[in-house]
Amino acid sequence: MARIAGWVGAGLLLCVAILAIYGYGQVVSLDVARITDDVHVIYGLGGNVGVLRSDAGSVIVDTMTFPMQGRELRERARAIAGPVQAVVNTHHHSDHTHGNPAFAAGLPVISTAKTRAYLDAVDAEFWQGEAAKTLPGQTFEDSHTLEVGGKTVRLLHPGPGHTDGDLVALFVEDRVLHTGDLFFNGRYPNIDLEAGGSVQEWSATIDRVLALDFDHVIPGHGPVTDADGLRDFQRFMQQLAAVGEEAARTGRSLVDTQGRATLDADAGYEVLAIPFVMRLDRDFVLRRAWEEATGNFERIQIPGGE
Numbered sequence: 001m002a003r004i005a006g007w008v009g010a011g012l013l014l015c016v017a018i019l020a021i022y023g024y025g026q027v028v029s030l031d032v033a034r035i036t037d038d039v040h041v042i043y044g045l046g047g048n049v050g051v052l053r054s055d056a057g058s059v060i061v062d063t064m065t066f067p068m069q070g071r072e073l074r075e076r077a078r079a080i081a082g083p084v085q086a087v088v089n090t091h092h093h094s095d096h097t098h099g100n101p102a103f104a105a106g107l108p109v110i111s112t113a114k115t116r117a118y119l120d121a122v123d124a125e126f127w128q129g130e131a132a133k134t135l136p137g138q139t140f141e142d143s144h145t146l147e148v149g150g151k152t153v154r155l156l157h158p159g160p161g162h163t164d165g166d167l168v169a170l171f172v173e174d175r176v177l178h179t180g181d182l183f184f185n186g187r188y189p190n191i192d193l194e195a196g197g198s199v200q201e202w203s204a205t206i207d208r209v210l211a212l213d214f215d216h217v218i219p220g221h222g223p224v225t226d227a228d229g230l231r232d233f234q235r236f237m238q239q240l241a242a243v244g245e246e247a248a249r250t251g252r253s254l255v256d257t258q259g260r261a262t263l264d265a266d267a268g269y270e271v272l273a274i275p276f277v278m279r280l281d282r283d284f285v286l287r288r289a290w291e292e293a294t295g296n297f298e299r300i301q302i303p304g305g306e
């Protein structure tokens, strides 16, 4: 009996080990794709990462979800574009920032001031000890230009949408734009009303992004595309805003709003499900549109926030 129990135990242990190795493999598995000679995108578990090569090393936009991914990203960036000279965080969500601690303390880490304030307000537990040294230390309100090794990176906060602190990063010479989560390509977006996100204002914010000069777009999630791809997403956000407006005007309930909504710009959109955390699907975005229009949500308080 004891011997059988021993074998069962060993078998279980082996299963757990295999699962752990598989899980680790999933987490650190990255796909690198070239966009121009000097700009690459890295896809993985979390937000898309942009890597710019300059004569002085690389600039990386966003760092995915886990410090161990950050280490992997750091090495990939070094291999394709030289040692990382600066890190940009498009916004505060963990799937775009939690790889930061893998980068050297003292490296410039840049975000908007609001993004930094949200990190301090809602994610302080993660940013303890050594990790705190890789919080964004250079912040700005509206725009900021970064010059590295003959390349220009223009950072712009175009307005509220996904949160009210997002930035987009334009690799000027290469005409590539990283939008962060202001653009989910072919999938339902997360809408962080609590951090100032807005269905109603998102489309006007995209107008300001479309005024920039670029050929290629790296979205926060989904495949690389162009301005037309971004315009398709804008049309979806306009439809969603109309649903919210109508719900507010007619006093429609949430269930009614979800049942009757006349969205069709989401045809073919992928659902992103993170077990026990969130499910980004049609019901989710309709709920957010309704909650914003009817005021059924609560803002995170940050210093200087409205």
Ligand SMILES: [Zn+2]
Binding pocket: 091, 093, 162, 181, 190
């Ligand atoms: Zn996000």
